[in-house]
Amino acid sequence: MNITQEKQGNLGAVVKIKITPEDYTQKVEKAIKEQAKKANLPGFRKGMVPPAHIKRMYGKSILVDEINNLLNDTLNNYIGEQKLEILGQPLPKMDDTKEFNWDGNDEFEFDYELGLAPSFDVDITSADKFTGYVVKADQETLDARIKNIRKSYGKMTNPEAAESGDVLWSELTQLSPDGSVFEGGITNTASVRLDLIEDGEILKSLIGLKAGDEVEIDLKKAFADDAQLAKVLNISEEDAKELQSKFRLTVKNVNRLEEADLNQEFFDKLFGKDTVTDEAGFVAKITEEVEGMFKQDADRQLSNDIYEKLLQKYTLELPDEFLKRWLKATNEKLSDEELEQGYADFAKNLRWTLIENKIMKDNSIEIKYEDVFKTAKERLDAQFRMYSPSPMPEDQLAQYTVQFLQDKENANRIFEEVKAIKTFDYIKSVATIDEQEIDYKKFTELTKA
Structure with a gap:
């Protein structure tokens, strides 16, 4: 041979x-x-x-x-x-x-x-400077989070008249252009959430309604989202998209989710027995939670800034024509137009992967199973907390994590996430990170720019 x-x-x-x-x-x-x-x-x-x-x-x-x-x-x-x-x-x-x-x-x-692959060196030093944002919770965001949590543990009441944020349990009947009931038309009994009404004039017409009241309503105008309209009327999204008729809304009941009282029973449900004993401690805990979520957003922004600046610093040449032929050979359904439209993003991600691999190799950074398991466990814990602020028992969470990682796709995704975390952690440890306090609204505006 x-x-x-x-x-x-x-x-x-x-x-x-x-x-x-x-x-x-x-x-x-x-x-x-x-x-x-x-x-x-x-x-x-x-x-x-x-x-x-x-x-x-x-x-x-x-x-x-x-x-x-x-x-x-x-x-x-x-x-x-x-x-x-x-x-x-x-x-x-x-x-x-x-x-x-x-x-x-x-x-x-x-x-x-x-x-x-091109031959290159990656040299990160203190001369590489990035801004790390410390995002502080503003009162509006804090109040919204507190209200949401209190409602999650609140109780349902039936007030006499509807206010903003209430739910109208209603009978909806399709009308003809002349205002009469459309024979054979759509009828449904459903909950109409006032917080989902997009049109201000329609919302105003629903405030103050009582059980037995009737009002003519343009549901298409009320709900900008066809999926929400389809759910309310129990029809397909395709039918919702074509809908033109107005409806008669007859209120059967007004439902209101009252906020839970700020008492010891409520605090214990949220944080465990006697962990928080007063309103000040409750607000402090929620502030910590909210700013913890902001920290994740700030970390993502810092990582994105590092990603963009290092790609500018290391402009790696690639065998573009070969890669395009390879992409076509391995993706038979990929059209020439799709290839040209998507190649720039593919090449950008490939350049970053090369930089990432170089940093891992040159600095002997290893990824162990414990790292993958810990990260997967944290992600699952955060997901479960979206539905319940109370933490899941450790042994049960560990069992879910094992099952989650048995799926090869899940395991690969978490492995790549850990790889990215370790790469960015190394860069942050040797580069200069200038920390800057910023309130949430300004940070949001900055990240949208």
Whole structure:
């Protein structure tokens, strides 16, 4: 067997593999004998089929399989031995002038095109400066969070007249253009949440309604979201999109979720017995929680700033034409237009992956299973807390985490997240991070800019 490599510019190469019968004959004969032992053919006892018979019937397909296996092993070993950092996967070069008999006497020659990763260094020092934001909770955000939590633990009441934020349990009847009931039209009894009404004039017309009151309403105008309209009327989103009629809304009941009292029972439900004993302690805990969420947003912003600035600092060249051919070869349904539209983002992410891998390798940063498990557990805990502020028992959370990571896709996603966290943590540890306090509204405006 003979393997050679020809450079194709700075970031490309063609590997030529020449195979003679001496390289593959024994492998083919072994494969034929193994298949003969397993074959179950008419006229022969199982396992007693003569190898010569297998060769006559399946010899060519076995030869093709063995040549492919030999090529894959040879190419992968060569790439490893030569320490070639390739991008994508090797692409076979088609040559219609080469014809093989596949009779066991051929000398084969196959060419593979490689896309090579650029050679570069990443040098992060204190001269690299970034801004880290410390986001403080403003009163409006704090009040909204407190109100939401109190309602989550509140009780349902039935006031006489509706106010903003109430729910109208209503009968909805489709009307004709003249205001009469549309015969055979849509009718449904459903909860109409006033906090979801988009139109200010319509909302105003619903405030103050009592059980038994009727009002004509343009539901299409009231709900800007067709999905919400479809839910209220119990129809499909397609039908909701085409809806033009007005409706008669008859109030059957007014429902209001009252906020829970700020008492010890409420505090104990939220934080555990006697952890918080007064309103000041409650507000302090909620402030801590809210600013903890803001910290996650600020960390993401800092990571994004690092990502963008390092991509500007390290403008890596890529074998673009090879990568485009590889993307097309591995995604048969990818159109030329889709490739051109999406390639810039693909290349940007690939450049970052190269920078990330370089930082991990140069600084011997390892990812252990404990890191993946801890991160997955934290993500699941945060997800569960969205539905209940009370923490899940540790043993139950650990069990959910194990089950979650048994899914390969979940495990890979968390692995990549841990990899990113470790990379950014390293960068933050050596770069200069200038901390700056900022209130939530200004931070939101800054991140939208």
